[in-house]
Amino acid sequence: MAQEMTGNENIGKEELARRPIRSFVLRQGRLTHAQQRALDELMPVFGVPYAPVILDLDSLFGREGSPKVLEIGFGMGDSTAKIAQSQPECDFIGVEVHTPGVGSLLKQIGELQLNNLRIIQHDAVEVLQHMIADASLDGVHIFFPDPWHKKRHHKRRLIQAAFVKLLCSKMKAGAYLHVATDWQEYAEWVLDILQQEPLLENTAQSYAPKPDYRPLTKFENRGIKLGHGVWDIIFRRK
Ligand SMILES: C[S@@+](CC[C@H](N)C(=O)[O-])C[C@H]1O[C@@H](n2cnc3c(N)ncnc32)[C@H](O)[C@@H]1O
Numbered sequence: 001m002a003q004e005m006t007g008n009e010n011i012g013k014e015e016l017a018r019r020p021i022r023s024f025v026l027r028q029g030r031l032t033h034a035q036q037r038a039l040d041e042l043m044p045v046f047g048v049p050y051a052p053v054i055l056d057l058d059s060l061f062g063r064e065g066s067p068k069v070l071e072i073g074f075g076m077g078d079s080t081a082k083i084a085q086s087q088p089e090c091d092f093i094g095v096e097v098h099t100p101g102v103g104s105l106l107k108q109i110g111e112l113q114l115n116n117l118r119i120i121q122h123d124a125v126e127v128l129q130h131m132i133a134d135a136s137l138d139g140v141h142i143f144f145p146d147p148w149h150k151k152r153h154h155k156r157r158l159i160q161a162a163f164v165k166l167l168c169s170k171m172k173a174g175a176y177l178h179v180a181t182d183w184q185e186y187a188e189w190v191l192d193i194l195q196q197e198p199l200l201e202n203t204a205q206s207y208a209p210k211p212d213y214r215p216l217t218k219f220e221n222r223g224i225k226l227g228h229g230v231w232d233i234i235f236r237r238k
Contacts, residue, residue: 021155021156022123022125022156023073023125023145023146023148023156023157023158024073024097024098024123024146026097026098027098029098029099029100029101030100031099031100031103032100032103034103034107035099035100035103035104035106035107036103037107038103038104038106038107038109038110039099039102039103039106041110042106042107042109042110043102043106043119046106046109046117046118046119047102047106047118047119047120047121048060048093048118048119048120048131049120050120050121050122050126050127050131051130051131052126052130052131053130053131054130054131054132054133055131055132055133056133057091057093057133057136060091060093060118061091061115061116061118063091066089066090066091066116067089067090067091067138067139068090068091068092068093068136068137068138068139069090069091069092069093069137069138069139069140069141070092070093070095070128070132070137070139070140070141070170071092071093071094071095071140071141071142071143072095072124072140072141072142072145072158073095073096073124073142073143073144073145073146073158074094074095074096074101074105074143075096075098075101075143075144076100076101076104076105077094077096077101077102077104077105077108078104078108078215078217078218079143079214079215079217080092080094080105080117080141081105081108081109081112081114081117082215083141083213083214083215084112084114084116084117085112085114086213087116087213088116090116090138090139091116091117091118092116092117092118093117093118093119093120094117094118094119094120095119095120095121095122095124095127096119096121097121097122097123099121102119102121105117105119106119124158125163125166128166128167128170129166132170133170134169134170135169135170135171135172135173136170136172137170137171137172137175138171138172138174138175138176139175139176139177139178140167140170140171140175140176140177140178141178141214142158142159142177142178142179142180143178143179143180143214144180144181144182144217145157145158145159145179145181145186146158147181147183147185147186149183149185154189157186157189159179159186159189159190159193159194160193161193161196161197164177164193164194164197164200165197165199168197168199168200168237171237172237173237173238174236174237175236175237176203176234176235176236176237177194177200177234177235177236177237178211178214178232178233178234179194179232179233179234180210180214180230180231180232180233181230181231181233182220182223182228182229182230182231184229184231187207187231187233190233191206191207191233194233194235197235198238199237199238200235200236200237200238201235201236201238202234202235202236203234203235203236204234207231207232207233208232208233208234209232210230210232211232211234214232
């Protein structure tokens with residue numbers, strides 16, 4: 001995952017100048033038949049269309065008081081599905097822009113019959129701003145966000161001070177924010193930004209041990225065998 005997306009050439013210079021800086025570049029991904037079928041059949045059931053209207057999360061999941069966890073950038077959704085399956089008492093909202101990933105997670109929702117997971121296919125910044133009520137989240141997962149290695153691309157990194165402030169406003173007191181990355185320099189960047197946010201406190205001295213609920217991805221397993229590191233950073237909302 002410490003692989004930089006190089007799709008900038010897909011965006012016209014004018015468009016780049018006009019639009020706000022985003023943490024992703026939309027690429028045309030190929031869909032498998034199974035992903036397409038899942039999109040056709042399950043998106044109407046488990047997808048929440050983007051609209052600038054605050055969601056009532058209890059009615060979205062049809063139950064009151066269950067912990068609500070938001071995941072940003074779930075990729076192909078393998079960890080998301082495993083976590084939702086292992087924590088049936090929690091409700092999960094996964095946000096991702098990449099269509100094959102959305103299809104992949106919908107397919108897993110169907111196979112595993114997960115009722116505690118909903119998907120929003122849209123920019124997570126706008127979802128947070130316009131769809132998530134203040135102080136409504138019990139947890140936030142951001143696993144392997146695009147590291148945007150090059151210095152001139154650092155402004156595209158999802159984790160920025162203003163974004164963290166936005167997240168804090170949506171988190172309940174005591175809620176957790178869990179970021180994992182395999183890029184050491186991004187880990188240091190994240191740790192530094194989270195430490196500077198007065199509404200957050202670190203749950204560890206610096207990096208946290210990997211909690212059991214975050215599954216080891218195939219990619220991560222391979223990396224560990226090659227001696228590569230993964231850093232978990234877990235802060236709590238005061
Ligand atoms: C490197 S991938 C990691 C995927 C997954 N979390 C994993 O661990 O395999 C980062 C993902 O974040 C998504 N992403 C980046 N910025 C986003 C945003 N602002 N809103 C929604 N998704 C975003 C990208 O589309 C990409 O799929």
